[in-house]
Amino acid sequence: MAVNLVFALTLVGSLAISLAITVPLTGALIRVRANFNPKSIQLDEEGNASAHTGPVITGFFGMLRRVKKIEGWGGLYKGIMPALIETAILTILIGIVLNSDAIRYGGREPDTGVLGSLFYATVALILGLPGVVITYRSITTPYKLAFFRPLHALRVLLTPTERRRPWTIYKTPGLLFARFLHIAYKVGILGLLKSLLLPRMLVDEEGKIVNVSPYKLAIFICISVFSTSILCPLDVISAKLAIQRNHAAPEYNSVNQEVENDDVIPEEYAEYSGSSEDVIGLRNEKDPYVGLYDCFKRVVDEEGWQALYRVWWLTAIAGLGSVLS
Known part of the structure; x- marks a missing residue:
């Protein structure tokens, strides 16, 4: 009993520390990729040139500083409640449904080969979208x-259509497909290549890679780094599509962001902190992306191809980390 209690306290403590570090970093990453940062000069509907006046932030650390300045510590930890709920659910499922020992080893998915892993990841994608x-x-x-008013938060974040018919979220144009392409490439293609090139790679107690050809390891590392050119744009597109709310009102496009919020008018962070600007800019709510390719094309046309590679280095680091996983 004492051992279980110590293990539980250690687990809770490690999860708390992990969330305290990762939530602000994840928040900055999502904001950078979701930020609408069009080229300085654009043409309006009448063909006249107009200068963009919104926030121009494309750097990861610059976004962290901007969030702290405008929204304070509360802004840095926006999204912590969904992260807490997700972590708690996954921990319970891994500990009870799968195997209580799985928690000690990071809660990895069952080792069922490339196809099994792809199936597992696809199911997790559908359930977690x-x-x-x-x-x-x-x-x-x-x-x-408010951290402890989930119903109020949902009324702000979801449209009446999405609350009445939650499955509408799955119809967000291009979102499910973009995230599936991401896991299909990462789990299916990279997983298959890793199983062929590094079938029995091991790391000894001293942290040295053993039982692997250095040439094959170098090839797979190059492939993982090159994969950034594919995975990072999918991450950027997913972030931009995920924040588009589905609205079924006939006078608006079906994916239009909602104009009214069901008489729910919460306080803005900018007003709370005394700032006159928001952290990030968003596209005109009456002109949403209508699919994955449409999002890709508009990002390139409106913001430049560089926008598809925001914080690419973090994707590359994650790819290198997957080599040893």
Whole structure:
């Protein structure tokens, strides 16, 4: 009993420390990628040139400083409640449904080969998509959400259509497909290549890689780094699509962001902190992306191809980390 209690306290403590570090970093990453940062000069509907006046932030650390300045510590930890709920659910499922020992080893998915892992990841994607949408929106919303009023938060983050018919979230144009392409490439293609090139790679007690050809390891590392050119744009597109709310009102496009919020008018972070600007800019709510390719094309046309590679280095580091996983 004492051992179990110590283990439980250690687990809770490690999870708390992990969330305290990762939530602000994840929030900054999502904001950078979701930020609408068009080229300085654009043409309006009448063909006249107009200068962009919104925030121009494309750097990861610059976004962290901007969030702290405008929204304070509360802004840095926007999205922590969905993260807490997701972590608690996953921990319980891993500990009870799968195997209590799995928690000690990071809660990895069952080792069922490439196809099994792809199936596992696809099921996890489908089940977790609403949580991803809520997390992304709670991070990027300009409104101040109470940590312990989930129903009020959902009224702010979701449209009446999405609350009445939650499955509408799955119809967000291009979102599910973009995230599936991400896991299909990462789990399917990279997983298959790793199983062929590094079938029995091990790391000894001293942290040295053993039982592997250095040439094959170098090839797979190059492939992982090159994969950044594919995975990072999918991450950027997913972030931009996830914050688009589905609205079924006939006078608006079906994916239009909602104009009215069901008489829920929460306080904005900018008003709370005395700032006159929001952390990030968003596209005109009456002109949403209508699919994955449409999002890709508009980002390139409106913001430049560099926008698809925001914080690419973090994607590259994650790819290198997957080599040893």
